Amino acid sequence: MSDVIKLLPSHIANQIAAGEVVQRPASVVKELIENSIDAGATKIELVAKDGGKTLVQVVDNGCGMSDTDARMSFERHATSKIANADDLFKLQTKGFRGEALASIAAIAHVQLKTKLHEAELGTEIVNEGSDVVSQEAVMCPNGTSIAVKNLFFNVPARRNFLGKNTTEYRKVLDEFLRVALVHPEIEFKFHHDNEEIYNLPKSNRRQRIVHLFGNAYNQRLVPVNEETDIVKISGYVTKPEYSKSKPDQCFLFVNNRFFKDRYLNHAISSAYEGLIPSGKYPPYFIYFEVPTKSIDVNVHPTKTEIKFEENQAIYAFLRSAIKQALGQFNVAPTIDFEQENSFNTPKLGKNETVQIPEIKVNPDYNPFKSTKSSGTGVTGNTKTTGFSQIKPQKEDWENFYGEAKTEELKKDQHNELTFSSSIDEQEVSAGVEQKKPFQIKQKYILSAVKNGFILIDQYRAHMRVLYDELIKEDQQPQVQKLLFETRMPIEDVDRTIWNELLEPINNLGFEVVLDKGELIISGQPVMAGDQNPVTLLEGILEAYKISEQDDSVEIKTKLAVSLASGMAIKGGTVLTTEEMEHLIDALFASTSPQYSPRGKKIIETFTLEEIVKRFN
Ligand code: ADP
Numbered sequence: 001m002s003d004v005i006k007l008l009p010s011h012i013a014n015q016i017a018a019g020e021v022v023q024r025p026a027s028v029v030k031e032l033i034e035n036s037i038d039a040g041a042t043k044i045e046l047v048a049k050d051g052g053k054t055l056v057q058v059v060d061n062g063c064g065m066s067d068t069d070a071r072m073s074f075e076r077h078a079t080s081k082i083a084n085a086d087d088l089f090k091l092q093t094k095g096f097r098g099e100a101l102a103s104i105a106a107i108a109h110v111q112l113k114t115k116l117h118e119a120e121l122g123t124e125i126v127n128e129g130s131d132v133v134s135q136e137a138v139m140c141p142n143g144t145s146i147a148v149k150n151l152f153f154n155v156p157a158r159r160n161f162l163g164k165n166t167t168e169y170r171k172v173l174d175e176f177l178r179v180a181l182v183h184p185e186i187e188f189k190f191h192h193d194n195e196e197i198y199n200l201p202k203s204n205r206r207q208r209i210v211h212l213f214g215n216a217y218n219q220r221l222v223p224v225n226e227e228t229d230i231v232k233i234s235g236y237v238t239k240p241e242y243s244k245s246k247p248d249q250c251f252l253f254v255n256n257r258f259f260k261d262r263y264l265n266h267a268i269s270s271a272y273e274g275l276i277p278s279g280k281y282p283p284y285f286i287y288f289e290v291p292t293k294s295i296d297v298n299v300h301p302t303k304t305e306i307k308f309e310e311n312q313a314i315y316a317f318l319r320s321a322i323k324q325a326l327g328q329f330n331v332a333p334t335i336d337f338e339q340e341n342s343f344n345t346p347k348l349g350k351n352e353t354v355q356i357p358e359i360k361v362n363p364d365y366n367p368f369k370s371t372k373s374s375g376t377g378v379t380g381n382t383k384t385t386g387f388s389q390i391k392p393q394k395e396d397w398e399n400f401y402g403e404a405k406t407e408e409l410k411k412d413q414h415n416e417l418t419f420s421s422s423i424d425e426q427e428v429s430a431g432v433e434q435k436k437p438f439q440i441k442q443k444y445i446l447s448a449v450k451n452g453f454i455l456i457d458q459y460r461a462h463m464r465v466l467y468d469e470l471i472k473e474d475q476q477p478q479v480q481k482l483l484f485e486t487r488m489p490i491e492d493v494d495r496t497i498w499n500e501l502l503e504p505i506n507n508l509g510f511e512v513v514l515d516k517g518e519l520i521i522s523g524q525p526v527m528a529g530d531q532n533p534v535t536l537l538e539g540i541l542e543a544y545k546i547s548e549q550d551d552s553v554e555i556k557t558k559l560a561v562s563l564a565s566g567m568a569i570k571g572g573t574v575l576t577t578e579e580m581e582h583l584i585d586a587l588f589a590s591t592s593p594q595y596s597p598r599g600k601k602i603i604e605t606f607t608l609e610e611i612v613k614r615f616n
């Protein structure tokens with residue numbers, strides 16, 4: 001038999017290689033924009049048609065190419081970015097394999113125009129399926145423009161495999177977001193089907209996020225920062241209440257490259273545990289910086305998975321950085337706790353006007369740093385509400401209340417108000433002088449704070465307090481023995497569930513054993529007061545069944561949430577002033593006063609500034 005092995009002609013080799021690099025229009029977008037960034041561009045414009053199937057064009061003001069380089073750039077393994085293997089380990093550029101342009105040219109019509117800054121003329125090359133159709137000198141702006149038309153024109157099987165225009169557009173957009181988020185220093189424009197999608201000025205990360213996702217994000221973002229020997233973590237997470245039902249705004253980057261990592265996603269969701277319901281995803285934008293040698297650089301060109309050497313440590317750092325960020329943020333964000341005197345307006349002269357005080361946020365302030373409640377020691381009257389078990393240390397948040405706690409209520413406030421168009425002193429100080437909290441509709445507690453007032457949802461607040469007590473790691477909730485043992489019949493179908501739940505329930509302060517078809521209950525958490533244990537346990541079972549499918553939340557957490565919700569005082573319960581004060585104290589000593597364990601808002605803040613505005 002004669003020899004059968006032949007070398008593949010290069011255009012076929014390129015087509016095969018293209019299959020790896022170019023799956024869809026979005027891959028072209030990624031490769032072209034990355035090349036522009038590597039070329040040092042400060043302005044990049046993306047134009048796409050029909051989800052990129054008909055056209056993907058990227059125009060940059062980067063360094064451009066000489067006419068020889070322009071020709072070379074379409075050759076496989078042609079790259080200006082590495083010269084030898086050692087370079088691989090100090091890569092600063094996004095590309096290095098020299099495959100992208102060759103691959104793209106193999107399966108599309110490509111028009112390249114490029115000009116070096118110092119050159120008078122540029123070069124235009126037209127390429128169709130790896131064949132150079134023409135090359136000539138042309139007048140063109142500095143930088144490079146590459147238009148990729150009719151993707152897969154010569155590979156119908158792949159063309160047919162593409163999704164609808166809207167699907168491909170969505171992927172193009174994702175790719176655009178991923179690079180725009182890591183390069184706020186670059187100006188980006190994006191047009192699709194003749195419509196301007198984005199026009200992004202040079203900015204910083206925070207502004208870039210806001211430009212991409214909307215002004216509302218400015219209020220939602222919580223900065224995250226952590227620096228250790230092995231990793232630097234920065235970026236933003238969002239407040240729990242703005243979680244979404246899809247994880248489509250969850251971005252992880254390492255050394256300015258987007259990547260996916262389920263393990264690290266889990267670190268983030270676990271930092272939100274108890275703050276958001278399961279099935280919700282907080283948007284996040286997390287940037288890792290690690291030494292290039294500690295990740296595998298020789299990744300597949302389109303691969304978004306990256307392996308860290310120190311995966312576990314990074315998990316722990318990330319989780320704690322986010323927990324800390326959320327914790328610091330949690331108390332009444334629009335009020336500056338440490339700004340003393342801001343509303344102690346002095347008596348004014350006749351023609352002086354009052355300056356509206358500035359309200360600032362101090363991002364470093366951590367209201368929780370020393371407010372761990374000191375055990376469940378029950379003293380005196382244990383009311384059903386269980387408030388008296390929490391003994392917060394007040395120093396940290398009492399600034400928040402300021403004079404509201406100490407000053408006497410001015411009884412004749414109304415008589416003293418004068419008709420005046422400017423803000424007068426009475427109005428400014430009125431908010432801080434109401435001393436006691438009071439209830440609205442037996443559902444909300446209104447409490448004056450130094451710079452305004454807050455409304456607290458009493459049910460959610462109490463749920464937060466109870467939940468924290470239940471979930472404490474160092475000790476179990478105290479048990480109170482029931483006067484009479486209670487028997488609770490259970491259904492056969494639920495028996496296996498009860499078997500599984502028995503231990504965690506007992507860890508939450510119950511004393512329950514399973515005896516054939518019955519639960520025998522001899523004790524329940526002190527916190528539950530005189531509530532009916534059977535009702536509480538039924539509630540736990542129901543809640544557990546509903547959340548059973550969700551493996552991301554620990555069983556103890558699930559049970560604690562449902563137990564806390566069962567035990568918490570409901571709307572419609574009248575509270576004494578003392579009980580309200582207890583509840584507020586306990587709430588502010590909790591791990592997360594702003595949000596209930598189900599991620600619902602507990603406190604709404606009304607600043608003096610907002611109040612003043614309403615009277616304008
Ligand atoms: P790689 O980026 O891996 O080097 P590519 O095939 O993407 O390979 O590009 C090949 C070469 O073409 C690059 O190394 C670079 O020298 C040049 N090049 C590609 N795009 C541009 C651009 N927009 N501006 C300047 N040079 C470019």
Ligand code: MG
Pocket residue numbers: 031034035094095096098100101
């Ligand atoms: Mg490249």
